[in-house]
Amino acid sequence: MEVPNRHDVEAAARRIDGYIRHTPSYEVSPGLWFKLELLQHSGSFKARGAFNRILSAREAGQLPAAGVVAASGGNAGLGVAFAAARLGVPAEVFVPVTTPTPKVAKLRELGAVVHQHGREYAEAHAASTIRVAETGALFVHAYDQPEIVAGQGTLALELPKADTVLVATGGGGLVGGISAALAGRARVVAVEPVGAPTLHEALAAGRPVDVPVDSIAADSLGARRIGTIAYALAVRHETQSLLVTDDAIVEARRRLWDKYRIVVEHGAAAACAALDTGAYVPAADERVVVVLCGANTDPATLRAETAHATG
Template structure:
């Protein structure tokens, strides 16, 4: 189980490698945590640095480097951390991964492999490569070092009644829940088309779900992580579902009202705000900005015709 001590150790380890990102008060009682400003464009760099640096400290980092499977953002975080630390990185992504993310992965020097149409298929291919090469596997969301690294976001949040976090595999919401404990209510926001945590809470254990959402490139895990599920239950994390239409509208609103260009997965967190009856003082974690600006323009232009 990952706890606050693990998060504080991670924060010390990755200090100087990541950006402590700002929060700002949009209006009285509503804050945005701008994790979209993080290196590599999302919170994933935090966990990647923590995993690789911890292995280096322990003397367990192989010369073959690291391998990660990703919908895009975890790969970018690992590729950035590996390039910074001089480590070889291979990234397995589904063929549906946005071209902008794949191009950036290559720019960072990662060796990119494209397999399957979902994260789960890319993950299966990556495990074969790990066995063949001896490289260290860096999970996108379900390793203690990853969750602890992602959870350092929670150490930087302003005090609030409610924290809204978008969920795919659950590494970020798990880490944030471990960081804030009972100080704040943590609400996991998921697309109706990828309800990984919601389905797990209903079933009493992680289960596979169908992946079908506009936010599937970043929230497209087929199953929530075991660590995330355990921490969600332990910390009474609530789950709300939002439609793709609500996600697109929230993304458009972030651009038109705040000039924040975020990916659909990040916008999902804001979409969840309207599902809460009495959130009190609220922090919305805007977790990523790895998006194709042309799609944002198209969505905005279509809505204003």
């Protein structure tokens, strides 16, 4: 199994430069920074890995005329659809029927052919592999390919100097890539919903294992199992996993809006929830970066949650 390192991440950064946005980081209070990756093309960090995977295949002469196929809870598909449209490549994306309507609509707007299968990412993934066998298309995994992990890790090269980086984690492509990029430079902490603890359970079991998925953040953190690459990187770099409840995620999302006027999806709010609940308590002089990784959400859900909290 190929496991990316910082060299691979730096190579990915050179490859995708000019295709992705270098998103800003802001110090919101002394020692606390937000990395605003929600401003990335397609609304999340996923465009980074998608561009790296497709461009790598093109460089190697391995990009088929059939284009690309991906499976996703929504964000990975959006990243693939955006990259494919920018590069003039046909794209088909498989998503669960539970994927939020705004994400499905945006996939179609970007020109992807959308297939909805099952209620979880794992079911959409199974359907997508059948389609790859039928068409010969390039499969772009949501999180468990070396090019994907290295591409996601390019986010870390843009961060301010930090002691700790808090990262919402589902399949693990982002936390794995950041861990590879920052090895020996900063502590990386994965934050997962109690209802989808893929890395947490894998670390406890000593290997990736299936977990039940039942979380408000399942549309972006709803993988059933941590990726093999992410798990290997987590073990190698001693990545810690923290769990937060759905209630804490909802409250963190509401607080991001109330205090900073930042709208994120539930998955992105998970990293903030670790600070809000005390699951992670920084030292007095610690520099912490929270990655706000996506904003593909229906604003109506935020309005409803805010109204419920205040009324």
